[in-house]
Amino acid sequence: MAIDSYRLDGEAGGNWLFRLAAPQAFFPVAGKMIPWFAALAVLFALPGLYLSFFVAPTDFQQGEAYRVIFLHVPAAWMSMFLYVIMACWAALGLILNTRLSGMMASAVAPTGAMFTFLALWTGALWGKPTWGTWWVWDARLTSELILLFLYFGFIALTNAIDDPRRADRAGAVLAIVGVVNIPIIYFSVKWWNTLHQGASVSLTRAPSMATTMLVGMLLMALAAWMYSIAAALWRVRSIILERERDAQWVRELRGVQ
């Protein structure tokens, strides 16, 4: 009896997951989750921004210019996390052959590219007052730029293939090859940098951080996470609608006529 109920529970759990893996079932669930994650993003961002711009102490070396760190560091973190998340979704889609996984991978990619660009842009804005130049061929900057190219490659490949299933699976192979390559690219750029340039700038000699700064940065990072989830869900809903436009359930949706 106990074994039977366990098995039934297990089946129910499996069904629940598999049910959500169907785009038709995930579409309304995603719609319900978006406001929550968006609200959480605002909830984390408001105190985060307040702490970073009004409470955190002025840096005695860099003045007020350092405050871009509160955007820059979360953006750089997200740019890397999102590529790994994208590759995980892609691998899942390739292994389990689920339709939704590929859609999630394509939904995450633009947000990741956006954060990569934001990290580069805010980095340039930070570099100008502190290092006196918009750009240096530092290992971190260079590998972040290459990461942006990898995102562009993924987006371009999935956009260029008309058949969505083929686009998902081709993108998945590329994302997996990319995720294997990221550490190699990072270390080769790092070694190239130290061999050719010497340590021109070091980002690591930052003074020990004040607690308010750390809390502000963590809040901003959480806000970036919540925003990414909300944006990816929003985008995956559009992708589902676009791909399933001929399905009966989409035609019966209110607001889609």
Add this chain to the structure above:
Amino acid sequence: MLGGLQSIIARDLRLSMRRRGDVLNHLVFFVIVVTLFPLGVGAEPNLLRAMAPGIVWVAALLAAMLSLQRMFASDHVDGSLEQMLISAHPLGVIVVGKLIAHWLLSGLPVTLLAPVVGVQFDLSQQALVVLTVSLLVGTPVLSLIGGVGAALTLGVRGGGVLLALLVLPLFIPVLIFGAGGVSEAQAGMSAAPHLSLLGAFLAMSCVVAPWATTAALRVAYD
């Protein structure tokens, strides 16, 4: 299995010998790109000597990239690739054969031509040796990684530019260690660390790239 490998290589070599222009065009392209740099940056010998490893390697990268489209595209158009997919031989063997043939037709000629081009930049004898060795170890990696891109963009519109976008970022480590080794040799230091890393990269792409290329081909023909 080895027979299948041999016949694929022999077939690709014979086909390209019937269209020698294709192979020659890529070599001419390689030489032209290298020639453009002195015209662009000026003929100052010290500057050119310092830039030579990077210039030759970037030109080799571009030449390899242009030749990648040839790897599967014509077989895809005339349907023979589809026949290979349903043949009794494992797809992995066919892919490895095509990768080897591609390297013999693009990487190897560039490697053999590189010392001649290097002389134009007044490279020392030791730097020329290192340049040739680095190309010998590095160009197979270009064929291997490029094969993944070529298979992914098979029959896709705008395939050429897309292929460049996919493949060039992945070529960066090869460029760094290939050109870096020659620069070390020029500075009178040992190029062995760079060449060893190139070798490690070659070993790794031998494991990963044929698998990824096979997977990409299956995706294309699904």
